[in-house]
Amino acid sequence: MYNLYSMQRSGNSYKVRLALALLNAPYHAIEIDILRGESRTPEFLAKNPSGQVPLLEVAEGRYLAESNAILWYVARGTSLAPESPIERAEALQWMFFEQHALEPNIGAAYFWLALVRGGRDLQTHALEDWMERGYAALQVMENHLKTHDYFAAGQFTIADIALYGYTHVADQCDYDLAAFPAVRAWLKRVEEVPGFVAMDWAPTAGSELTLATDLAANS
Ligand SMILES: N[C@@H](CCC(=O)N[C@@H](CS)C(=O)NCC(=O)O)C(=O)O
Incomplete structure (x- = not known):
């Protein structure tokens, strides 16, 4: 264990x-x-x-x-970890994206705005950048999800789990998902996966x- x-x-x-x-x-x-x-x-x-x-x-x-x-x-x-070389690389592509474009922005905003008392006042200088870059990441996801149900391999994989981690708390740290209907539909799809x-x-x-x-x- x-x-x-x-x-x-x-x-x-x-x-x-x-x-x-x-x-x-x-x-x-x-x-x-x-x-x-x-x-x-x-x-x-x-x-x-x-x-x-x-x-x-x-x-x-x-x-x-x-x-x-x-x-x-x-x-x-x-089945959560694709095995064919291209599908594995696609999953990795999105997991790297998560770590460099999403997590450093939405993750940071979530930490300072939702978890740390007084965090907003401590991070006023960084907030604007986190917002701009976080929205840019959400737009990339939105564009992909307009034509795909999931991020890699045409099915639910660990790439979706990785991206779900912070996307689902974006609304707790100032991001408005109203302009991202495909992202909202994907969040719901993930939440409907058996065992979620x-x-x-x-x-x-x-x-x-x-x-x-x-x-x-x-x-
Ligand atoms: N790239 C790492 C980031 C891990 C990370 O930032 N962990 C945070 C919590 S979400 C942490 O432990 N922070 C405590 C610290 O840095 O002292 C991962 O994906 O696991």
């Missing part, structure tokens, strides 16, 4: 939780509160020098970081949830 270091309200962590839920894969979730610096402790940095979640312990003492790398790992051999779980869902049956503070208290 995997150990997943994750934060409930982290979109990057949610991508992995969503994939594991869709795959019906049991795992042990360890909640890391990045707002309290729990990803920057010496213990955590020894596991992931980037000091970030999600982080998957794939075997004892062997850790995998980066949400999209984790998605490929957990979904290998399933929302961001606030936490594993229970067959899986466990541990708080990093409990681990520290018991060690």
Whole structure:
């Protein structure tokens, strides 16, 4: 069973939780509160020098970081991870896009506007750029989704999971999706995939949830 270091309200962590839920894969979730610096402790940095979640312990003492790398790992051999070279490359294309065009803008806006108290005042200088670039990314997605149901391989894949992570919270951090009907229809399609779980869902049956503070208290 995997150990997943994750934060409930982290979109990057949610991508992995969503994939594991869709795959019906049991795992042990360890909640890391990045707002309290729990990803920057010496213990955590020894596991992931980037000091970030999600982080998957794939075997004892062997850790995998980066949400999209984790998605490929957990979904290998399933229909969520396309196998033909071109379809795999298409999925990668959109997952790189997610990391350079979407997550740094909508992800940053979500973190500072929705998660950090007073974050809007701290980031007034950056907000305009996040908005402009986030909308540009949404427009690219809209253009693709006007003629495709999903991002790669003509079916629901980990590329959709990766892009869903932050697109679905865009409306919680000032983005208005009214001008993106194809994106809104795709969000709904993803939510209708059998086994879909929302961001606030936490594993229970067959899986466990541990708080990093409990681990520290018991060690
Ligand atoms: N590119 C990474 C980004 C991970 C990331 O930014 N994680 C955030 C939470 S969403 C984090 O752990 N931040 C804490 C920190 O940087 O101290 C991924 O896709 O996994």
